[in-house]
Amino acid sequence: METTLWDSVIVGGGAAGLSAGVALARARFATLLVDSGEPRNGPAAHMHGYLTRDGMAPKEFLATGQEEFTRYGGILEHAPVAGAHRAADGTFELRLGDGRVLRARSVLVATGLTDELPEIPGLAQRWARDVHHCPHCHGYEVRDQAIVVIGNAHLAALLRRQSPSVTLCGAELSDAERQRLTAYGVRVIDARVTRATGDVELDNGETIPCDAIFVAPTPVPRDAILTALGATRDPGTGLVAVDARGATSVPGLWAAGNVVSPRAQVVAAAGAGCTAGIGLCAWLLERELAGAGN
Incomplete structure (x- = not known):
């Protein structure tokens, strides 16, 4: 593995990474996907909002995606980077944990x-079971x-469409809001949650008795690899900047999914991964054509 020069190495095996991998593997580029096995939605029992995959367990979704990727010749490696x-020649070197x-x-x-949760006892232990963050992903399941x-406040208003019993605690509101x-x-209620x-x-x-809790966690992108390789950030958002296809400021370095788009749901992350994979196919092909002409 140390001597192989891969056409592309994908780091991260969620919806974005697997979708990109399928695009590259189907185009018959030598593609290796490295995944640490820590999916963001791993604790959830089901996922929603993905047409034809509504209610599917995240583990089943990933297993199906891995099978599709390897079916087309992609290689899967379970390891942290x-x-x-x-x-100096413009290629990349990634050192694995071993x-x-x-x-x-x-x-x-x-x-x-x-997802960084507020430091309130009980939230982390109940995360993805009866503590959620996305009303579009989980609101219907707790209707009524x-x-x-x-x-x-925005979460509270959206969830009021699902239930007549919604209580908002600890929000800083204007009189109009x-x-x-x-x-x-x-x-x-102005009081803050303590437990x-x-x-x-x-x-x-x-x-306050309740059946479900919703909170907006702080999203922290896992972008250490991108910054280590010199990718620039968007000064407005603070996120690593990518173009419409997923290319960063570093030639040959691309990104897709929640690492550069924290609000993307699974279906959107998969779409971004597919777009990035196809864009990267074109980027690799252009360099092969340029080399063939010399």
């Missing part, structure tokens, strides 16, 4: 992100139940 640099080094003409990073939303939410049927191990406990001593 510990380091990366660009060689010390092995991969060499590639191009790299596509689809490492996703980490008692819902508590922590700190986010408070009036609109109250008129829309959302109960607004969510069972029902929600507030710092004013009140306890």
Whole structure:
């Protein structure tokens, strides 16, 4: 593996990485996908919003994607990437956790992100079970139940469409926002949540019974490989910048999915991965044609 020069190494085996891998493998580029086995939606029992895949278990989705990728000749490696640099000749070297080094003409990073939850006891333990962040992914499943939303007025308003019992706690609101939410049927409580191990406990001593909790975590992109290889960030968003196809500022370095688009759902991440994979096929082909003419 250390001596092979891959056409492309994909880092990250979620929806974006696998979709990119299928595009590259079907075009018969030598493609290796490296995955650490820590998918963002791994704790969830089901995923939603993906046409024809609604309700599918994330583990089943990934297993199916891996089978498709390897069916077309893609190679799958389960390992973390510990380091990366660009060689003088423009190729890339990725060092795996066990010390092995991969060499590639191009790299596509689809490492996703980490959801950082507020430090409230109980949230992390219940994450993806009855604590959620996306009303489009999980709102319908808790319809007509008692819902508590922590700190986010937009979430509360969206979830009010699913249930007559929505309570918003700990949000900083203007008088106009408070009036609109109250008129829309959302109960607004200024107190902050201190514990969510069972029902929600507030710092004013009140306890609110609930069936589901929604919170907006802080998305932290896993972009260390991109920055190590010199990719520039968008000054407005702070995210690694990519063009419409997924190319970064570094020739041969591409990215797709939540690592550069934190709000992308699974279906959107898969689409971005496919777009990046096809774009990278064209990039690799152009260099082969240029080389053939010399």
